[in-house]
Amino acid sequence: MNTSDHAPSLTAYESIIARRTAHAYRDLPVDHRSMERALHAANHAPSHKLTFPWRFIRVGPQGRAATAQLAVRIKAEQRPLSEADAKRVHDKTMAPPELVVACQIRNADPFRSREDYAACCCAIQNFFVSLAGEGISGKWSTGGITRDLRMYGLLGLDPGAFEVIGFLWAGVADPPAPIARPPLDAVVRSVP
Numbered sequence: 661m662n663t664s665d666h667a668p669s670l671t672a673y674e675s676i677i678a679r680r681t682a683h684a685y686r687d688l689p690v691d692h693r694s695m696e697r698a699l700h701a702a703n704h705a706p707s708h709k710l711t712f713p714w715r716f717i718r719v720g721p722q723g724r725a726a727t728a729q730l731a732v733r734i735k736a737e738q739r740p741l742s743e744a745d746a747k748r749v750h751d752k753t754m755a756p757p758e759l760v761v762a763c764q765i766r767n768a769d770p771f772r773s774r775e776d777y778a779a780c781c782c783a784i785q786n787f788f789v790s791l792a793g794e795g796i797s798g799k800w801s802t803g804g805i806t807r808d809l810r811m812y813g814l815l816g817l818d819p820g821a822f823e824v825i826g827f828l829w830a831g832v833a834d835p836p837a838p839i840a841r842p843p844l845d846a847v848v849r850s851v852p
């Protein structure tokens with residue numbers, strides 16, 4: 661992977677602020693180099709004891725179609741779906757041009773597992789901040805499909821060895837509406 665051929669146009673701080681969760685994507689592809697840089701950035705996350713506990717699965721067109729079918733099936737198991745509902749779920753799943761499944765290597769030790777999850781979260785944030793620095797939006801989702809064993813089957817993933825911790829969607833999107841964040845003095849205090 662050659663990552664030296666591009667410098668993001670935003671500073672790290674600007675990229676962090678630019679990163680937002682997008683729900684509606686335009687019908688535009690993401691440059692494969694942007695995806696490679698984002699995955700490279702993810703792989704540069706810190707991990708205690710150098711466990712490197714993250715694994716990423718890039719889902720291609722066949723997998724996307726199967727994922728969309730499964731998403732519809734899961735919804736239909738929860739409530740009766742009209743044809744229009746089914747199409748909406750299907751199209752929503754197919755809309756972002758990129759889907760990366762983020763997985764964590766399981767560890768029987770609860771403390772190690774917690775530390776590894778923290779490391780995976782750092783990796784996922786790196787992934788999205790890298791994309792944001794290039795004007796690409798995304799969404800981390802943890803809906804029921806991410807925990808469904810049929811999804812593991814579809815990905816060829818051993819649920820005893822790995823846990824899916826999120827679907828990482830990416831694509832070009834209009835900026836979402838601003839959200840109110842707590843003021844800094846509500847989340848930071850100083851002690852002398």
Ligand SMILES: Cc1cc2nc3c(=O)[nH]c(=O)nc-3n(C[C@H](O)[C@H](O)[C@H](O)COP(=O)(O)O)c2cc1C
Binds near residue numbers: 680682801839
């Ligand atoms: C662990 C985690 C899981 C999330 N799961 C979902 C999800 O399943 N569906 C969704 O629409 N957004 C999901 N989000 C995105 C959050 O809803 C979003 O980050 C939040 O609304 C703040 O918006 P922002 O990302 O634009 O700052 C998730 C975020 C995190 C950190």
